[in-house]
Amino acid sequence: MRSRPATFSAALHRLGLNRLLLHMILLIVSTITAAPYFWALSTSLKLRRDVFTPVPQWIPPNPTLQNYVDLFYMAPFGLFLVNTILVVSGILVIQLITAPLAAYVFARLRFAGSGFLFGLFLVQMMMPIHAVVVPNYLTINAMGLLDTRLAMMLPFWASGYAVFLLRQAFRQVPRDFEDAALIDGCSGLRFLWHVLLPLAKPTVIAFSLISVVTHWNDFLWPLIVTDSPAVRTLTIGLAMFVQQESGADWPVLMAGTIFVTLPLLLLFLVYQRKFIESFMYAGLKG
Amino acid sequence: MLKDRRLRYLGRSLLVVVAAVGLLVSQASAQGERLVRLTFYYPVGVAGPLARVVDGMVQEFNAEHPFIEVVPVYSGDYDPTMMKVQTAVRGGNPPDIAVVEISEFPTLLAMGAIIPLDDYIAQHPGYIDAFFPAFLDNSQFEGQVWGIPFQRSTPVLYWNKAAFAEVGLDPESPPTTWTELADYAQRLTTRTGTDVTRWGVTISGGWNDWLFEGFVRQSGGQLIDFHGQEVKFNSPEAVEALEFWVELMQGLKVGPPHSTWASTPPDFVAGRTAMLYHSTGIMTFLKSSADFPFGAAFMPANVTYGAAVGGGNFFIFKDIPQENQDAAWTFIHWITSPEKASYWSAASGYVAVRADAYELAEMQELVTEHPEYLVARDQLAFGHGKMMAPVYQRVREILKSALDDAQAGLVSPRVALDRAQEEMERTLRSWIQTR
Structure with missing residues (x-):
């Protein structure tokens, strides 16, 4: 690990950059990235007539929390939040059981047709949700699960993407580890649990975040399989404020956006380091 | 105190609910209806x-x-x-x-x-x-x-009365013909160098197919005759309407060639366009957001007034x-x-x-x-009724991309509409065959 900063600053030097310059660039980039979020926050605290001003106003001239009050008046956002959390975690928990098991098989075991089967998993990854909406709906309907939270989770319990990611991570663990574990009498599921999964932790966390974000933002499937507000999720509530014919009610829409994205933002801040690590993780060293 | 009142209110509404349910049940059993x-x-x-x-x-x-x-x-x-x-x-x-x-x-x-x-x-x-x-x-x-x-x-024309007064137009008389519209739009457009600071007229994008239908009606034409089962995307009336758009956007440069349905009402409110074609659905939004007097009028006529609902x-x-x-x-x-x-x-x-x-x-x-x-x-x-056809989403996309291409000045109105006509016929024919 000690070698990295050295090569890093060497690389910077080659590019003609020093740390100060680098920080300035990063500052600019992060300002650009964060600006829309702050703009949304600012809009959510404005009165309607203060939204479109000739000179952009970052600080609301007449700050108000009324938009948040209106938001909760128009739709049960608290309930939607609970539903979203239930659905998203319900999907993730099962995915974290099914995906490592499948990935372990594809990474470590050789059997007839394993390549073909893995190919099928990849095909699932490439299939857009729109292509399978009707068949999935028929299945859910046949199971009598329409208009339930389960209907929003079930189709995502097996994820080709998760299997693919974890298989790649598992394959980077050298054979020597497995041999060593085998000698100590640790094989199969125990090896998966005690050796592979801990080593693949950054991948697991990265996938978890991706899964959470994807299903947090999912709109079409929940809209189609649910009817009653009692089981519906945040994105459906948010969509009530984006209107096709008349444009949008911006302050309330932004209040909704802030409310919907805030939990994700907090989650990311907590797991930020792990998340970044997992993308830099380039196998074992030494 | 407050809690007390709330509790009493809750109690009372519960009573009402119970009574209503009771009434419902007794009525249901009396008439045997489900x-x-x-x-x-x-x-x-x-x-x-x-x-x-x-x-x-x-x-x-x-x-x-x-x-x-x-x-x-x-x-x-x-x-x-x-x-x-x-x-x-x-x-x-x-x-x-x-x-x-x-x-x-x-x-x-x-x-x-x-x-x-x-x-x-x-x-x-x-x-x-x-x-x-x-x-x-x-x-x-x-x-x-x-x-x-x-x-x-239905779409209407909104106009900014303050902007009209500023350039010496009568704030109470919106344009009533295409010629007046083009004339007023030229007077209302303001520029700093080559940058436009205020457009004369904005024909909103996004649902421009819907607005376009109105213009075709104003020329006395029709885009899709559903009852006669005929597509007329490249009729002389449609070409005339699109040529007028392109004249406004590319020739006179008094209207933006690109815009979205959601962004143009804010543009109007912020004074970035003096006239706006949009749905009656934004009236409430404009009323609560604009700090200048404005009016809504019929969309100006070519040979007649006209609109698609x-x-x-x-x-x-x-x-x-x-x-x-x-x-x-x-x-x-x-x-x-x-x-x-x-x-x-x-x-x-x-x-x-x-x-x-x-x-x-x-x-x-x-x-x-x-x-x-x-x-x-x-x-x-x-x-008039809005154009309709099976596989409507696809139909809309065909028309919209023809309009967008012509508005951007990429192809001439006639070529754009000829292509759209051809593609429409192909799409509908294959729809019929796959049924």
């Missing part, structure tokens, strides 16, 4: 707490009809609503009632998803005749009525029990009564769908205070 539960998909097309308004009307209906319970299901805006309807119908689980964008009517018809309503309509003499004829264009096929107008709008209609679905269809009709008939139509119009900004709604006292009051609401109604005399 409760019919109806699923009602609805999109909300304009901003504001309209989901609440719909819920409120449904609750009122349910309270008045002890044997029918309508369950409103918010289904996104028009496109997601159509997807939800199609999936549910294919899945053998259709809703009982849905409000669907009017141009999707042929698709619903071709799917065999909906029922004709003539037998129901015949039960109420005079009922259907009260609707504005332009609103019924998108309901009829081969002599039968399949849909009932509900949330309906828009919005959503009620449909009743096939493959649901007869008693559900009957109850669905009871609901639709109730919610399109003059009283409810005027209430819905006042709450939403949509045009009231029937003429007699405007005779009611509360509607009279509203239009005396805000005469702009009458512009949309009066323009209906020159209104």
